Amino acid sequence: MNHWIDICEFPLDRDLTELAQFARRYHLPLRIAEEGNRQVVSTPDPQLAEMLRPLLERWRAGEINLADIRVEPVEATGESEAEEAASAVFLPTWPWRRTPLSLILIALCFAGWFLLREDLAGGLIIYPERTGSSGLSTLARHWTEGDYWRLWTPAIVHFSLPHALFNALGVWILGRPLEARAGTLPFAILVFISAPVANLIQYYWSPQILFGGMSGVVYALVGSVFVLQRWQPGWRDVPPGIVGLAVAWLLLCASGLVEYVIGVGIANAAHLGGFFCGLLLAFCYCLAGGARNFAK
Structure with missing residues (x-):
């Protein structure tokens, strides 16, 4: 059974349609669930969680639009290379x-x-x-x-x-x-x-x-x-x-x-x-x- 890792939390009145569309567009294993008085975004992939956390924080602050983000596939062999590649996958297109x-x-x-x-x-x-x-x-x-x-x-x-x-x-x-x-x-x-x-x-x-x-x-x-x-x-x-x-x-x-x-x-x-x-x-x-x- 997969262990889900929390990435980011949002209030119940926040519309997460853009996030859901972003996840579907790039086939990201994300789950949006209501827990108490909040919406929690989580994933079973630790590397993806680390990669998405700063991106979603910026989206929550209104700094970027997920519709403008492009995902570039990166192949890496070593662990350090994978971590470096992960930090460079999402390149924002600024308004x-x-x-x-x-x-x-x-x-x-x-x-x-x-x-x-x-x-x-x-x-x-x-x-x-x-x-x-x-x-x-x-x-x-x-x-x-x-x-x-x-x-x-x-x-x-x-x-x-x-x-x-x-x-x-x-x-x-x-x-x-x-x-x-x-x-x-x-x-x-x-x-x-x-x-x-x-x-x-x-x-x-x-x-x-x-x-x-x-x-x-x-x-x-x-x-x-x-x-x-x-x-x-x-x-x-x-x-x-x-x-x-x-x-x-x-x-x-x-x-x-x-x-x-x-x-x-x-x-x-x-x-x-x-x-x-x-x-x-x-x-x-x-x-x-x-x-x-x-x-x-």
Whole structure:
């Protein structure tokens, strides 16, 4: 006879239709039973109970919709691998209303590409220095003319559609989970600080080169996720492999090999500046207690 393990409890007036549909859709061995003045959800599978408990807690708090959750089958051989796989099975699809800034950033990637294509991005970039020029630097000239926004707006400008797509995908994968968990204000602070940091570092590293793109901000997101996943090892809204791949690509680009092969300049200084900015800001955020928002 199976021993049923309680996963979560709900009041009698809570409608569990969505949960029942979720269980049927993925053939999960769940039982919903009325016990006293409560509804108890249970399962005979200990691993499934451990996996579903944080998910149902978030559903009960109204953070996610079970209809938006997709289940990805994972095969694992060892016990430790199975536990790690179990924590990454459920990848939430966040409601749009919880990630407004991420969606705006994604739209700006394509808007910046369109403006550059139509030769309308002159007011958004930091103009490169001319070799042998004297007097004020272009950045200083922008500053004295009151063009303060140019510290941020190069992040909007993208030189090709694949460039915009790549950065938009980075914001979608990394930014939306961060914004949904931390809130729009902390996420906005991260973007507001990391964009000029990445742009300024890139400018001072290669002042003769025209640069643009949201890669510096995306790498700030990578750095933030890196810190948060070590502060809260149970947080798996972003698969750890994504962060590892992004860091590997960062190092590969910094080596100069990618630039040599494809023949296109890469803003490595902006990537590194954004990454370390994200590391630092996420570390401060965790020290201030923000990591609790990323608990399982």
